[in-house]
Amino acid sequence: MSVVVTGTGAICGAGASPSAIVDAALAARSAIAEVASFDATGWPRRHAAEVTDYNAAKLVGDRKLLKLIRRSDVFGIYAADAAIAQAGLEAHRQALDEAAQVAFAEATGCYVGSGGGAFNVNYDYFPLMAESKGDMGAFGRELGSSVNPMWLLRTLPNNVLCHVGIRHGLKGPNGCITNHTTSGLLAVIEGAEAIREGEAERIVSAGHDAPIEPQTMLYYHRCGLMAESALRPFDVARDGSLLGEGAAALVLESGASAAARGATVLAEYLGGGDASEGGGLLHLREDGDGAARAIDAALADAGVAPADVGVIVAHANGTPLSDRSEAAALRRVFGAAMPPVTGFKWATGHPLAASGILDAALGIEAARRRVAPGIATLATLDPACTGVAVSRDARATRGDVVLVVCRGFGGTNAAVVLRARPA
Amino acid sequence: MTRAKRRVAITGLGVVTPAGNDVDAMWARLLAGRGCGAPITNFDASGFSTRIAAEVRDADALPITGDRKLLKFGNRSHRFALAAAEQAMADAGIAPTAADRHRWGCVVGTGMMTVSFDELASVQAHAAPDGELDATRILDEATANDPMAFCRSQSTAGVSLLMKRFGIAGYASSVHTACASGGQAIGTAMRVIRRGAADRVLAGGFDSMVSPVGLAGFCLLSAVSADNETPERASRPFDATRNGFLLGEGAGFVVLEAWEAAVQRGARIYAELAGDGNSLSSYRITDSHPSGDGPIQAMQRALRDAGALPADVDYLNAHGTSTPMNDRSEAAAAAVVFGDGVGRVAVSSTKSVMGHLIAAAGAVEAVVCALAIGRSTLPPNANLVDVDPDCAHLDIVRGAPRERHVRVALSNSLGFGGSNSCLALRHPDETRALLEAGR
Numbered sequence: 001m002s003v004v005v006t007g008t009g010a011i012c013g014a015g016a017s018p019s020a021i022v023d024a025a026l027a028a029r030s031a032i033a034e035v036a037s038f039d040a041t042g043w044p045r046r047h048a049a050e051v052t053d054y055n056a057a058k059l060v061g062d063r064k065l066l067k068l069i070r071r072s073d074v075f076g077i078y079a080a081d082a083a084i085a086q087a088g089l090e091a092h093r094q095a096l097d098e099a100a101q102v103a104f105a106e107a108t109g110c111y112v113g114s115g116g117g118a119f120n121v122n123y124d125y126f127p128l129m130a131e132s133k134g135d136m137g138a139f140g141r142e143l144g145s146s147v148n149p150m151w152l153l154r155t156l157p158n159n160v161l162c163h164v165g166i167r168h169g170l171k172g173p174n175g176c177i178t179n180h181t182t183s184g185l186l187a188v189i190e191g192a193e194a195i196r197e198g199e200a201e202r203i204v205s206a207g208h209d210a211p212i213e214p215q216t217m218l219y220y221h222r223c224g225l226m227a228e229s230a231l232r233p234f235d236v237a238r239d240g241s242l243l244g245e246g247a248a249a250l251v252l253e254s255g256a257s258a259a260a261r262g263a264t265v266l267a268e269y270l271g272g273g274d275a276s277e278g279g280g281l282l283h284l285r286e287d288g289d290g291a292a293r294a295i296d297a298a299l300a301d302a303g304v305a306p307a308d309v310g311v312i313v314a315h316a317n318g319t320p321l322s323d324r325s326e327a328a329a330l331r332r333v334f335g336a337a338m339p340p341v342t343g344f345k346w347a348t349g350h351p352l353a354a355s356g357i358l359d360a361a362l363g364i365e366a367a368r369r370r371v372a373p374g375i376a377t378l379a380t381l382d383p384a385c386t387g388v389a390v391s392r393d394a395r396a397t398r399g400d401v402v403l404v405v406c407r408g409f410g411g412t413n414a415a416v417v418l419r420a421r422p423a
Numbered sequence: 424m425t426r427a428k429r430r431v432a433i434t435g436l437g438v439v440t441p442a443g444n445d446v447d448a449m450w451a452r453l454l455a456g457r458g459c460g461a462p463i464t465n466f467d468a469s470g471f472s473t474r475i476a477a478e479v480r481d482a483d484a485l486p487i488t489g490d491r492k493l494l495k496f497g498n499r500s501h502r503f504a505l506a507a508a509e510q511a512m513a514d515a516g517i518a519p520t521a522a523d524r525h526r527w528g529c530v531v532g533t534g535m536m537t538v539s540f541d542e543l544a545s546v547q548a549h550a551a552p553d554g555e556l557d558a559t560r561i562l563d564e565a566t567a568n569d570p571m572a573f574c575r576s577q578s579t580a581g582v583s584l585l586m587k588r589f590g591i592a593g594y595a596s597s598v599h600t601a602c603a604s605g606g607q608a609i610g611t612a613m614r615v616i617r618r619g620a621a622d623r624v625l626a627g628g629f630d631s632m633v634s635p636v637g638l639a640g641f642c643l644l645s646a647v648s649a650d651n652e653t654p655e656r657a658s659r660p661f662d663a664t665r666n667g668f669l670l671g672e673g674a675g676f677v678v679l680e681a682w683e684a685a686v687q688r689g690a691r692i693y694a695e696l697a698g699d700g701n702s703l704s705s706y707r708i709t710d711s712h713p714s715g716d717g718p719i720q721a722m723q724r725a726l727r728d729a730g731a732l733p734a735d736v737d738y739l740n741a742h743g744t745s746t747p748m749n750d751r752s753e754a755a756a757a758a759v760v761f762g763d764g765v766g767r768v769a770v771s772s773t774k775s776v777m778g779h780l781i782a783a784a785g786a787v788e789a790v791v792c793a794l795a796i797g798r799s800t801l802p803p804n805a806n807l808v809d810v811d812p813d814c815a816h817l818d819i820v821r822g823a824p825r826e827r828h829v830r831v832a833l834s835n836s837l838g839f840g841g842s843n844s845c846l847a848l849r850h851p852d853e854t855r856a857l858l859e860a861g862r
Contacts, residue, residue, distance in 0.1 A: 038558045068708065106720065110703060114599070119576070120556075122543050125636060127554035129547045136635065140470025143639050152640030153708050153839070157535050157578075157599045162840035165705040171720065174703040174842055175607055178533060178578040178599040186596055190611065193618060199701075199724070214558040215546070219573035274620070275525065276595040278586035281496060281574045290592070293525060297620070410583035412595050 002255035003192045003269040005418065007089070008361040009082025011059070011075050012246030012348045013049035017082065018365040021348065025362075026394055028376035030347045032231060032242050038214055045226040048212045049244035049349025051075070068150060069159050072115055075247035075354070076160035076208030077167070080110075084168055084204060087251035092261050093169070101169075107201040107257075109172030111191040112161040113183025115209030115353035119216060121155045124148065160208055160247075172200040178353070181315075181408030182274070183207055184248065185356030188416055189272035191252050201257040207357035208247035217243065223282060225319055231346045233316035233375055234323050234390050236382040241317040244349020248358035267364045270304060270401070270417040273297025277411030284321050284411060288329030291315075291405060294413035295333050298403070302417035306334045309417070310399025311372045313363040314388075315407045316343025317350050322407060327385035329405075338389045339398040340372035347376070356406030356414060363402040367420035370397050429617045430854065432685040432692045435515025435678030436790045437507040437627075441477035441671050442777040444485060445510055450794055452776060453802035454824045459777050460654030460669045465633045466540065473647045475654035476633045477671040477778030479503060489588050496574045497584050500534050503674035503783070504581050504629035505588060512589060512625065515678035515690065519590045519623075528594035528621035529586050530612040532604030532628030534782045537576045540635045542566045581629060593621045599782060602742070604628050605675060606785025606836035606844030610699030612679050622684050627676030628786035641670060644709065646746060658779075659806035660743035660772035661750050661814040668744040671778030675787030682854070693793040695854040697831070698729025698847030709839050711748055715756025718742075721843035722760045722833060729847035730862075733761045735831045736768050738795055740788045742835040743772020743804070744779055753835065754814040769827060771820040775805035785836030785844055792832040792848045801825045 008018050013031030015021035024031070031049035040046040056071070057063045059078040069077070084090055093104050128146040132138035148154070156162070158176035165174070173194040177183045184207020191203035220226045220243065227240035258265055275293035277285050299306060312334075315326055330338060344362050351358060366373055374393040381390065402418045436446050441459035443449035452459070459477035468474045482499060485506040494502060512518060519527040546567055550560035561567045574580060582597045594615050598608050605628030612626035632638065641647045648657040648667035658669035677696075685692055702724065704717030711717060726733060741753055750772075758765050773791050780787055795801055803820045810819065830853050836844040 040558070042559065043562065105705070109701075115578075119538065119546075122538055122636060123551065123556055125543065125639070126547050126551040126556065129544060130552060130554035134544070136467035137470035139635060140468060140472075140639075143471070143642060147639065147643060149643045151643055153644070155535065155640070156601060156708075156840055158601060158838070158840040158842065161600070161703070161842065162708055165703045165841060166707075169705055171703050171705050171717070173701045173724075174600070175598055175611065175701070176600045176840075176842070177596055179582065179595070179597040180577060180579040182596075190614075193614060197614070197618075199728075214556070214561045215567050218561060218567050219570065222568055223570050223573065274594045274596070276529075276586055276592050278524070278590060278592045278595075280587045281577060281580060281583040282570075283587075408579065409577055410579045410586065410595065412579070412582075 001196050003195045004253055004255050004258050004265045005250050005267040005269060006253050006258050006263040006265060007083035007087030007251035008266060008364060009079040010248040010358055010361045011078055012244055012351055013051050014348045018361045022362055022365045025344060025347045025373040032349055035212060037212060045221045047229050047242050050212055051245060068153055070154055072208050072210035073159040076206050077163055079247035079249040080164045080204055080206045083249035083251045088263060089251060105169045105171040107172055108170045109174050109194055109200040110161055110164055110170045110204045111175045111187040113177045113187040113207035113353045113357060114157045115211060120213045124151055160206055164204060181352050181355055182406050182412045182414040183353035185406040185414040185416060188250060188357055188360060192269045195252060195254050201254050203252045204249060205252055206247060206249035207354040209351050209353040210245040211352050212243050212245050227318055230377050231318040232377040233318050233343050233346055234382055234385040234388055235378050236380045238318050238320060241319050241350045244351040246351045247354050248361040265421050267421060268419040270419055271298050271302030272416040273301055274414045279411050281409050284325055286325055288325035290411050290413040291326055291329035291407055292332045294415040295405060298415035298417050304401055304417055307337050308401055309339050309403045310401045311339055311367055311397040312341045313359045313404045314341050314343045315405050317345050324384045327388045331387045340395045341389045342372045343375055360404045360416060363404050364418060364420050367397055367400055367402045368423040370422060372397050430682035431613045431616050431696045432680050432682045433677050433694045433696050433793050434680050434685050434690040434692055435511040436793055437510030437514060437676045438787055438790055439479055439503040439507045440673040440777050440787055441479055453773055456776060456803045456805040458655035458658060458805055460657045466635055471638060472642050473649045474651045475657055477669055478633055479673050493584055493588060495571055497580060498537060498539055498575045500629045500631040501581050501584055505584060507674035508585055508625055508676045511676040511678050524590050524592040526593055526622040527591040528615050528624040529582055529591045530596045530608045530624055530626045531582050532608035532782045532786060533578055533581050533597045533599055534630035535599055536632055536637050542572055585625060600842035601838035601840050602781055602784055603836045603838030603842040603844040604782035606846055609786060609789050609846060610701060610844055613696050613699055616679055616681050623680045625676060626679055627674060628783040629674035630780055630782035631672035632781055633670055633672045638670060656806045658745045658775050660745045660775050660804060661811055661819055662807050663809040663811045665745040665747060668746055669778035671780040673780045673787060674783050675790045677789060692851040694796045694851060695849040697849040698725040700725030700728060700845040702843045704841035704843060706841060711752035713752055715752050715759055717841060717843050718753055718756035718837055719759045721845040725833060725845035725847040731831050731847060734764055736833055737827055737829040738801055738832040739768050739770045740792050740834045741770050741772040742837045743774055751813045754817055758816055765816055766818050768818060769801050769820050769825060770817045771802055771804035773802055788834045789846050792834045796829045796832055796848060796850050799826060799828050801827055
């Protein structure tokens with residue numbers, strides 16, 4: 001059963017749609033700057049790619065909903081709404097009679113990749129803790145008068161799944177994946193599999209995260225993962241990654257469903273793969289073994305040979321080891337026949353759980369324009385990354401097949417293969 | 424058109440629960456039907472409206488082999504996960520080798536709370552003495568500078584520990600759909616094997632919300648029973664007087680294998696994991712639809728996925744949280760799914776004994792279903808005195824365990840946020856008969 005993409009949506013510091021973000025990348029604009037959401041004066045690392053004109057009520061169009069969700073959820077719901085609107089799903093559903101609407105809802109599901117590890121949600125307890133001064137009896141007694149009764153619901157990692165479902169009446173297969181960086185891309189893979197298995201006709205896949213907060217920034221620095229001020233993938237002078245935030249979404253649909261309702265097909269989903277290294281939370285192998293196996297699995301699932309890949313959207317997160325080992329993986333799979341390689345984190349920052357699906361949405365947009373945007377922060381290719389076909393400037397893609405690579409904590413790796421339909 | 428489905432076998436079981444820290448201890452307690460609710464000892468809960476929970480006993484003494492240094496990277500729930508997974512792997516009698524570790528996956532349902540209260544208190548005392556965070560003060564706060572605290576807090580901390588401990592290097596994922604997490608993790612794992620992305624998967628769930636912030640979240644929602652004087656009776660699913668769930672904690676794990684691989688190595692097969700039904704209620708965040716809409720589709724899809732009929736089902740391990748709304752909605756769903764045959768399906772909620780293990784619940788209850796099949800015995804629904812008239816159409820196992828050959832068992836897990844999971848397990852003899860018949 002063929003699976004196609006009929007809608008995409010995205011938001012991050014670099015723009016509020018896939019096309020705006022690709023435009024920014026092509027114009028060599030990065031959203032990375034000193035953080036504005038808290039006072040980082042005197043911090044050892046101060047840069048991130050924030051969504052600077054954040055207006056939650058405008059993004060989700062429902063002020064009441066804001067009591068039940070947090071910043072990351074706002075991004076996720078916005079991106080899913082945008083993808084659903086582009087796919088024309090809502091208009092299609094509303095034109096159906098009641099019985100057909102029920103059937104439509106049952107056959108439409110939702111998979112979401114959600115960031116975990118937010119620290120600031122727990123800070124809602126700080127006033128109560130300050131007041132009770134370690135007296136747990138007082139903590140318990142004063143709880144109800146200090147903390148929002150909806151606190152737990154605002155904190156649920158599966159909020160985007162819940163609210164996108166309610167907004168659009170989705171009742172099919174679903175899941176919420178909280179697997180650090182690979183979450184969003186796994187939401188694409190599992191969503192596509194639900195369609196392949198005949199469990200659903202349509203799946204809204206989304207990924208979202210908002211990790212730019214003081215405690216997280218400090219931890220990433222203490223773990224040696226943060227750059228001084230710029231994210232320079234594959235560059236000899238790269239010194240780490242920088243956090244981003246945002247979301248992306250894809251509407252996946254069986255080819256039959258898309259054809260039946262005359263939807264515009266943006267891309268075909270050809271296959272996906274996932275592999276891990278199992279060396280521990282912060283461990284990565286030098287040889288990129290997990291990434292290479294994820295790519296191999298995705299290509300095999302897609303029935304695509306390496307030579308047929310037209311452009312690679314690399315994880316390219318800018319940490320010395322991740323880029324070096326990713327380069328090794330790409331050389332192992334593609335050898336000398338490597339298509340143009342790009343990456344977007346130098347412009348979008350690293351939006352963790354959203355990153356893989358954001359790269360998929362951007363990869364589709366770029367490949368539809370037949371362009372591999374350059375990596376504007378790249379000055380001198382690291383000799384250890386030799387053979388990776390990156391460039392400072394934009395180039396033509398070699399073909400319409402896009403490979404997206406995504407890597408996360410725990411040595412996890414995911415990859416998907418898509419075929420873009422030229423615009 | 425669907426692809427031919429590879430069958431999946433359950434060959435290893437492991438649990439850490441308030442009812443016992445291994446399969447046999449838990450099973451004995453479930454059959455005895457004695458509730459595990461008791462005053463909370465994990466922390467001073469004296470000021471909370473609910474001061475009871477079902478806690479895991481002797482957590483520090485859990486046998487965890489391998490590199491104990493791993494524990495530094497984990498919190499209480501990760502300790503449960505390591506211990507339960509250890510049992511499941513030993514029970515299955517197989518482990519990844521250098522040659523096949525890429526064909527092993529790991530899929531877990533993780534709890535949503537990963538920051539310990541002590542660590543939160545440390546950050547608060549230093550960086551928010553007046554209750555408001557001063558970001559500058561975080562810079563020299565000990566917890567906020569401790570990479571180990573960061574590792575423990577990550578949503579992938581559990582799956583990372585398990586993969587490292589057992590040498591797993593294939594498909595890896597953590598899922599969280601609140602109370603449906605454990606069931607969805609096992610369902611995902613089954614699908615990964617079916618589509619050939621792995622041959623064996625260590626799958627399960629783990630959680631511990633018996634902590635100040637965890638309990639607080641549920642107290643604020645008035646979701647937990649406040650029967651502080653009678654904790655062992657606080658969880659009474661389907662009883663007319665039920666008034667909220669009993670918070671539990673723990674972990675459950677299974678080893679899943681492609682059926683033919685399990686047969687080939689002569690493994691003991693507890694059950695076939697035959698179906699996964701998964702639906703979204705899209706109704707309200709915490710409420711279930713009174714008609715059972717949502718759970719109905721999950722159960723129907725599980726049966727269809729398993730190639731089974733409602734009449735094949737002998738046991739339903741209900742989600743049965745003991746909240747007024749859940750049990751009524753779930754009972755309504757069972758009436759729709761089983762129709763006139765609803766009285767022939769034996770039902771019990773083992774949360775009546777061990778409480779609600781949240782993200783671990785679906786995994787532990789899948790283990791319970793595998794045991795019910797393997798031992799031809801159904802655990803009773805404890806604490807049931809006056810059946811809610813809205814649930815009276817169910818054949819609830821009361822008072823004592825019931826001996827019964829179970830052809831197909833269903834395990835429901837229904838989560839906040841509207842995700843519904845139903846797993847269908849089939850007796851291995853039934854599967855063998857189907858295979859012999861060429862199906």
